[in-house]
Amino acid sequence: MPQKTVLNEVHRQLGAKMVDFGGWDMPLHYGSQIEEHHAVRRDCGMFDVSHMCALDVAGPDARPFLRRLIANNVDKLKQPGKALYSAMLNESGGVIDDLIVYFINEAHYRVVVNAGTTEKDLAWIAARLAEWKFKAVCIPRRDLAMIAVQGPNAKAKVWQTLPEARAASETLKAFHSVTVGDYFIASTGYTGEDGYEITLPASKAATFWQALLDAGVRPSGLAARDTLRLEAGMNLYGQDMDESISPLDAGLAWTVDLLSERDFVGKVALLAHPPQHQFLGLLLLDRGVMRAHQKVLVKVDGTVGEGEITSGTFSPTLQQSIALARLPLGVALGDQVKVEIREKALSARVVKPCFVRNGKALI
Numbered sequence: 001m002p003q004k005t006v007l008n009e010v011h012r013q014l015g016a017k018m019v020d021f022g023g024w025d026m027p028l029h030y031g032s033q034i035e036e037h038h039a040v041r042r043d044c045g046m047f048d049v050s051h052m053c054a055l056d057v058a059g060p061d062a063r064p065f066l067r068r069l070i071a072n073n074v075d076k077l078k079q080p081g082k083a084l085y086s087a088m089l090n091e092s093g094g095v096i097d098d099l100i101v102y103f104i105n106e107a108h109y110r111v112v113v114n115a116g117t118t119e120k121d122l123a124w125i126a127a128r129l130a131e132w133k134f135k136a137v138c139i140p141r142r143d144l145a146m147i148a149v150q151g152p153n154a155k156a157k158v159w160q161t162l163p164e165a166r167a168a169s170e171t172l173k174a175f176h177s178v179t180v181g182d183y184f185i186a187s188t189g190y191t192g193e194d195g196y197e198i199t200l201p202a203s204k205a206a207t208f209w210q211a212l213l214d215a216g217v218r219p220s221g222l223a224a225r226d227t228l229r230l231e232a233g234m235n236l237y238g239q240d241m242d243e244s245i246s247p248l249d250a251g252l253a254w255t256v257d258l259l260s261e262r263d264f265v266g267k268v269a270l271l272a273h274p275p276q277h278q279f280l281g282l283l284l285l286d287r288g289v290m291r292a293h294q295k296v297l298v299k300v301d302g303t304v305g306e307g308e309i310t311s312g313t314f315s316p317t318l319q320q321s322i323a324l325a326r327l328p329l330g331v332a333l334g335d336q337v338k339v340e341i342r343e344k345a346l347s348a349r350v351v352k353p354c355f356v357r358n359g360k361a362l363i
Contacts, residue, residue: 017030029222037220037227045150049146057125061136065134077109082175095241096117149197151195158212161215186199190234235250280352297340298328317356
């Protein structure tokens, strides 16, 4: 049986279409994926992301442990509340998971991992703690829920619902967090819009959700979340990268610190195997919809090469099909390529893999 978040019954009462998502019973939409997508781009929407797991990494060796565990460098985290996006790699340089680390204090970090990889992540972290003998523990916070409120009016709606949080959260820069009572408020998100991801006691989640609903925030499901993140050029674990893919081939080189002397799991493999592909965006010029695993045919220096779409959809904002793809080295922005869709070779243009941000088209 799929696992359920604390808001499962609330979703059902709202008429959500529920689906199995990585072993969790989650809302796909509440009637209209397109309307939910537009609500986030133009006004405000909210997502139950309680299936994701918050881990508290604590102890005197918390920082040196994370310094060795992940590919990005936690030494960048100097100010309490600052957040860092990173990948956790295996020894061959493949991506075990992508995650966010929040610096609370020197002996306390919060790490948010993906739902479908939680048990694998916990086992990997526990094994590294045992192997490296660091004085730190990793505690999964199953007592917490998470609600993402996203859109141009998201912050105003949160302050309307939680007025005591305004003073502390109003000046938060991107990828920062603050604790207000029982609420851990982070200026992160997965939509390319302004807003917060709010972690709170599971016992308070239904009441907070209802307060946001009363304030006019639209419930939004996995379908809109996927089109929003793809428009924003954001990777999805299991599609755009996994344990067989190097972050250097998945558009995540910016999250990997290879310059410092710091060692981390997978560094040797990354140094020994430079990028084999480029991770770029595609905009379909013909009618159709690009989807994951479709073949991309390109010409580089007169030679025909192949790439592969990792994520593709129809963009409600652009009214065109968009995709993320791993393409051969040498492909340039603006190049035209062919995508094999239902035995037809359709034309697409290579673009930067961020299509829409803050409600505006970037291509």
